[in-house]
Amino acid sequence: MFGPTVTTTALASVQLMINQALKFDPVSKLRLQSLEGRLVRLTINNPAFVCFITAIDGELRLQSHGEQPEAEIRGSLSDLIKVFIEGKTNLADSQVEIIGSAGLVQQWQEFSKDIEIDWEEIISQYAGDTIGHQVAEVIRSSHAWGKARRENIRNQLLEYAIEEKQLLPNQALFKDFCERNQQLRLDIDRLEARIERLTQLLIDDESTSKD
Amino acid sequence: MSDDTTHFGFQKVKTSEKAGRVADVFHSVAAKYDLMNDLMSGGIHRIWKRYTIEMSAARPKQKILDIAGGTGDLSYQFSRIVGPDGLVVLADINDSMIKVGRDRLTDRGVAGNIEYCQADAQYLPFPDNTFDCITIAFGLRNVTDKDMALESMYRVLKPGGRLLVLEFSKPNNPVVEKIYDQYSFRLLPMMGKLVANDSESYKYLAESIRMHPDQETLKGMMENAGFKECEYHNMTSGIVALHKGLKI
Numbered sequence A: 001m002f003g004p005t006v007t008t009t010a011l012a013s014v015q016l017m018i019n020q021a022l023k024f025d026p027v028s029k030l031r032l033q034s035l036e037g038r039l040v041r042l043t044i045n046n047p048a049f050v051c052f053i054t055a056i057d058g059e060l061r062l063q064s065h066g067e068q069p070e071a072e073i074r075g076s077l078s079d080l081i082k083v084f085i086e087g088k089t090n091l092a093d094s095q096v097e098i099i100g101s102a103g104l105v106q107q108w109q110e111f112s113k114d115i116e117i118d119w120e121e122i123i124s125q126y127a128g129d130t131i132g133h134q135v136a137e138v139i140r141s142s143h144a145w146g147k148a149r150r151e152n153i154r155n156q157l158l159e160y161a162i163e164e165k166q167l168l169p170n171q172a173l174f175k176d177f178c179e180r181n182q183q184l185r186l187d188i189d190r191l192e193a194r195i196e197r198l199t200q201l202l203i204d205d206e207s208t209s210k211d
Numbered sequence B: 001m002s003d004d005t006t007h008f009g010f011q012k013v014k015t016s017e018k019a020g021r022v023a024d025v026f027h028s029v030a031a032k033y034d035l036m037n038d039l040m041s042g043g044i045h046r047i048w049k050r051y052t053i054e055m056s057a058a059r060p061k062q063k064i065l066d067i068a069g070g071t072g073d074l075s076y077q078f079s080r081i082v083g084p085d086g087l088v089v090l091a092d093i094n095d096s097m098i099k100v101g102r103d104r105l106t107d108r109g110v111a112g113n114i115e116y117c118q119a120d121a122q123y124l125p126f127p128d129n130t131f132d133c134i135t136i137a138f139g140l141r142n143v144t145d146k147d148m149a150l151e152s153m154y155r156v157l158k159p160g161g162r163l164l165v166l167e168f169s170k171p172n173n174p175v176v177e178k179i180y181d182q183y184s185f186r187l188l189p190m191m192g193k194l195v196a197n198d199s200e201s202y203k204y205l206a207e208s209i210r211m212h213p214d215q216e217t218l219k220g221m222m223e224n225a226g227f228k229e230c231e232y233h234n235m236t237s238g239i240v241a242l243h244k245g246l247k248i
């Protein structure tokens, strides 16, 4: 029902997490420089999802819309994870299909497999529980995530989100907002009724005192 | 509508007065505009603007005009995309709005590829075929003669360039429409009173949203002004819509 708003919000928050992680990762950040302005289309077959990836002004961008990408990457989520996150499988040996500039895709692969990000959390948050769980299993078996580091990123993120006045409304916040909205509406109704009553009283008062 | 009056919210005022009254509204709101904006749309306006940036497909070295640019949210993002060899022009009719925008952008480190210009959307002071992309976000509804403004934008756009209009529109879901009505007509002015101590301005805002042409009407107006391949994308159940048109 919300159209592009939801996709854009989800991509914006994943982008925020990745960019936060990059702050602690100077090597990856440097790699990102050579990717500046170069657009790649990512098509996930299963579950079906399309997004665009690029770098702007030293930050990673995930977009729901893009035009004239230099390359396209197509594959199932699990194949893409094998190639781009675990770095286990070679592009050539994988089911992942590349259209356009293979060199550019190679560069993105170098970048993505080295950044240390809690993909597990990100994916389970956005791809739903079942898929999230499967993905988490795959990743858990191949990566030992540093707990301390994860905590650190999470704390940083939290701080950032608070600083930026809750940059991204999540579902709970939105629900809360609607509920409070509703409450406020009721309050206004009540207030209006009271003002009306008081006004009426005043008018009555005046007319009786005049009499 | 007769020749010499126009809508100011739900009131009719002399056409010659409208620009001045709109300016008053934004003068009184300028300083607290960002805060209000965040409260009013629960931060979701950032997402709407983000989608607008994506649909612009802006690239390094381009020239971009952000009309009714206000406090510069879009200009900031554009300035990062077009880079040192590009140019962003933030134009607004209201000098206190421009001042707030300029201060904010300077604080955020934007300089070198941005210019500020006090201008009326109806009479854009730029040569023909100047910009690769023009945006007007939450601004068109304030313009007295929208057709004239669209023609003026068409003129200064380069062939191959695009116009993006981000604006409140007509919700396409009756439940949302009802909630939204309540929200904008009663809550907005009340919050305006609390935060900016100015409920009149926000009453105008709510009313002007209602008077703004709906999706199809605006699309038709863009086509009349010469734009081709016009289309629109509803966001958040049509509370806002992003219109896009090309100059070919």
Ligand SMILES: C[S@@+](CC[C@H](N)C(=O)[O-])C[C@H]1O[C@@H](n2cnc3c(N)ncnc32)[C@H](O)[C@@H]1O
Pocket (backbone or CB within 6 Å): B022, B023, B026, B067, B068, B069, B070, B071, B072, B073, B091, B092, B093, B094, B097, B119, B120, B121, B122, B136, B137, B138, B139, B142, B143, B144
């Ligand atoms: C609601 S603000 C939007 C600011 C910004 N684009 C944003 O989305 O945050 C509307 C702006 O339109 C400007 N404005 C109103 N009428 C205008 C006109 N005829 N020409 C140019 N700007 C105008 C106001 O001064 C104000 O800054």
